Amino acid sequence: MTHLNETTEKVDRITLPLFVPGDRPERFAKAVAAGADAVFVDLEDAVAPDAKEAARAGLAEALAPLVGAASILVRVNASGTPWHAADLVACAGIAGLAGVVLPKAETAADCAGVAEATGLPVIALVESARGLANAGEVAGASARMAFGSIDLAADLGMAHEREVLRPARFALAMAARLAGQSGPIDGVTTALKDEELISSDCRHAVEMGFAGKLIIHPAQIAPARRGFAPSQAECEWAQRVLAAVEGGAAAVAVDGAMVDAPVIIKARQILARASSAAG
16 A cells, blocks of 8 residues: 555544644644644644744654654645745655645645645645635545635625535535545634534534534534534444344334435444544
């Protein structure tokens, strides 16, 4: 198995990635130890323009002792910015990096350019009207997609609310499925310590076909993990479904409802989520 295949598999499994500012290397080890599935070191929004060069220059040395302990990816600056090309060169030189997060991903060419320059899997952050309109080609040229819901809402002049953004989430989930990707990673919840809201947002993400959530504070990790975990009742139902199917009967009913192929798929998905949540 090639290194690229191995890193792509790591990207496929990411559920709860934690952002950490790229100019705060003293926080990198804490982020790795926080319990997230991956760490996204941010050279974009979290770093002021006059600090970007210094943050980039110190990245390889700061990450060297950490890349073996966690899946670490770097969010570079967007295509077309003055820092983009140098960010890609830096990422290509960091041994053990799991991938690159590309903000403002809008075309297949955007994603392909990053993959070619770094030799790493690309998580495409879709956060503009153009990116959403081109979600199919973006998915086809990336390893995974993530949803920049706040930026998209701002770009379209929309409220950042679930019902308003439901069509966008559907479009991303559809594009990911058609490209053979894992479900997209949902956008951030800005409330840092509202555990019920964080869990509820994650449950909504699951309902929309998403398989992850961008995390911006360690306090969000535990409630987010609870939100992605199925309930005990769901797990028990899934176990009954699979047990009934394994019995070999041609026609099977569980809890008074017929069991067919989509029901079996749903049961397996529930148990897979339970296994992932259990670590």
